[in-house]
Amino acid sequence: MKLKYLFNALFLTLVFISCSRDDNNDSGSTTKPDEINNFVWKAMNSWYYWQPNVPNLADAFDDNQTTYANFLNGKTPDKLFYSLLYQRGTIDRFSWIENNNEVVYSSKIAEVEKSGGFDIGIYPKDNTNTTAVALVNYVVPNSPAALAGLKRGDVITKVNGSPLTLNNSDLLYNNQVTVTLAATVQLTSAGLITTDKTSSISITQADIDENPIAYYEKKVYGTKNIGYLVFNAFKADYNDELNAAFAQMKADGINELVLDLRYNGGGSLETAVALAGMINDSYSGSPYVFLDFNNKHNSEDGFDYLSNQMNTYSLVNNRPEKSGTQTINSLNLTKVYVLVNFQTASASELTVQCLKKYVNVVTIGYDTVGKFVGSITLYDSPAQDYTSYTNRNTKHNWQLQPITFSYYNKDKDVNPEFIAPNYEINPYSIFNNLTAFGDVRDPFLKKALELITGQSFRMGNTSTSSFENKNLQKFNPTNAAKGLYIQDFQNFR
Known part of the structure; x- marks a missing residue:
């Protein structure tokens, strides 16, 4: 199946109707929508899977261009994008936006990505869900993490000198990070008990094309x-x-x-x-x-x-x-x-x-x-x-x-x-x-x-x-x- 395109005649008719509608609603208006945010809204209106469930993505939402522009303008593209997601964090946990000059998540456009070269799983130490540890799932060979001595099975207890929590674990993905490893790990009926090594490991990210x-x-x-x-x-x-x-x-x-x-x-x-x-x-x-x-x-x-x-x-x-x-x-x-x-x-x-x-x-x-x-x-x-x-x-x-x-x-x-x-x-x-x-x-x-x-x-x-x-x-x-x-x-x- 391929994308279907409208016939030229139908396209021109729709353009005429759209222009007429906008002229009636915004006579004399000079307010224009932000160019990038207009792209974000239009693309989401067309393709977003849950578009019918988001009132601000309704087809009629851009009928009044002044109202539409006021909604778009003044927002950064990422703030606009995330505001348009359907029940973000519960229903939609997975959509994201990126600026390729400042890549936060590496999409398929960035197969070579900035990384320390290690993968982790976050585990709460007990059922209070406050303190946590990060278990190293694996380390990419010859990566900064590997060269620093990090190994599969290592347990990270501190990040940049602070005890690891569910709120600061994102720091482990920073360009530069210092981690403290556990010297001992004991699993009890109440959770994990750890002691720390006296030394720490510093890791600086590099460009990595990880072999999966x-x-x-x-x-x-x-x-x-x-x-x-x-x-x-x-x-x-x-x-x-x-x-x-x-x-x-x-x-x-x-x-x-x-x-x-x-x-x-x-x-x-x-x-x-x-x-x-x-x-x-x-x-x-x-x-x-x-x-x-x-x-x-x-x-x-x-x-x-x-x-x-x-x-x-x-x-x-x-x-x-x-x-x-x-x-x-x-x-x-x-x-x-x-x-x-x-x-x-x-x-x-x-x-x-x-x-x-x-x-x-x-x-x-x-x-x-x-x-x-x-x-x-x-x-x-x-x-x-x-x-x-x-x-x-x-x-x-x-x-x-x-x-x-x-x-x-x-x-x-x-x-x-x-x-x-x-x-x-x-x-x-x-x-x-x-x-x-x-x-x-x-x-x-x-x-x-x-x-x-x-x-x-x-x-x-x-x-x-x-x-x-x-x-x-x-x-x-x-x-x-x-x-x-x-x-x-x-x-x-």
């Missing part, structure tokens, strides 16, 4: 050749590397797969569809995911289909541009084990929800985020309905990443609030048990291996405590930079 294929290992138990793959983002410019990883698994004779999506907040829809084929390409040509846009773009509604071919991309001026196609390397598995937790979202959840219609998907871990929506990037290009980067207004660098569609599996099942795993693991049980990727002391991986092999594996650091804070999704907002997005909407389908 973070780890692969073949584990052999009798006739079980188990592939353990840690996949941390659906980045289209790494499609070829992902395909190569599955080629290696084919060469290794992998007949069982543990796919670790615990730290994967989503990404490219194309990559998500390709991943399904790498797991099993027997269903090429079958519907995989259904996308539902708002009523203004019903022509875009429809299925994306499984394929044994995929596009590859290269970064050109930090933008993924198509470089070719490849035949998918598939394991043709009928069952896959997926590790999930409170940071698993969007394209990762799509993989579980849509793939399970074709193969047996066994989920292990903790409740996921519950992000069954996606976005396209909107630019100041009104002639192309705000979807063209090439034809954008280059006088500014603002661009929007609002939610523009919801997605469903091939049977269009109603999505749950979140994905509840088949086998639940207390997320606090991983403290003192995360070392290198692939270590069987990791309770999530341990459970998967036990299910596959029928064997029991010894836990590294055991605890009889059942302490658990049920608000981890709230304290770990999804990285909107990853989300679920369509790579090049103008060429979509």
Whole structure:
């Protein structure tokens, strides 16, 4: 399906009506809407998934140009944008705006991003939800964090000398940050008790193009050749590397797969569809995911289909541009084990929800985020309905990443609030048990291996405590930079 354009005659008629209406309402008015804010409102009015639910985005809202201009003017683009979201923080937790001169979230336009090179999960120390710790999920090799000595499984207790709380944890993403690590961590029935190391670690961000294929290992138990793959983002410019990883698994004779999506907040829809084929390409040509846009773009509604071919991309001026196609390397598995937790979202959840219609998907871990929506990037290009980067207004660098569609599996099942795993693991049980990727002391991986092999594996650091804070999704907002997005909407389908 492609974007539909109005016939010229109809367009001219609408322009005439619009001008006449504005002239009647604003005779002699010289008030003009701010140019950038006008783009923000018009683009949101056209594409925002919840546009009908937002009174200030109603089609008639701009009928009176003076009132409209007064509403827009005097606001910064970001303040305007966030004021237009539908129940921000509850219904819409994921839309964002950015100015490419001051990137706060790195969208698909910024595959190379400023980062310290470490990923964390925030855990309240107890149920008062005041003090917290940050568990280091992983560290990007050769990154500033790695060079500073930070490791997977480290526990951060202080940021810039102050005890870590749920209110100051954002400081960990600053350009420069100093962190204090725990010397000991004890899990009790009341929560976490920590002591601090006397020294601290300073990290300065650098430009990083993180490889989302973070780890692969073949584990052999009798006739079980188990592939353990840690996949941390659906980045289209790494499609070829992902395909190569599955080629290696084919060469290794992998007949069982543990796919670790615990730290994967989503990404490219194309990559998500390709991943399904790498797991099993027997269903090429079958519907995989259904996308539902708002009523203004019903022509875009429809299925994306499984394929044994995929596009590859290269970064050109930090933008993924198509470089070719490849035949998918598939394991043709009928069952896959997926590790999930409170940071698993969007394209990762799509993989579980849509793939399970074709193969047996066994989920292990903790409740996921519950992000069954996606976005396209909107630019100041009104002639192309705000979807063209090439034809954008280059006088500014603002661009929007609002939610523009919801997605469903091939049977269009109603999505749950979140994905509840088949086998639940207390997320606090991983403290003192995360070392290198692939270590069987990791309770999530341990459970998967036990299910596959029928064997029991010894836990590294055991605890009889059942302490658990049920608000981890709230304290770990999804990285909107990853989300679920369509790579090049103008060429979509």
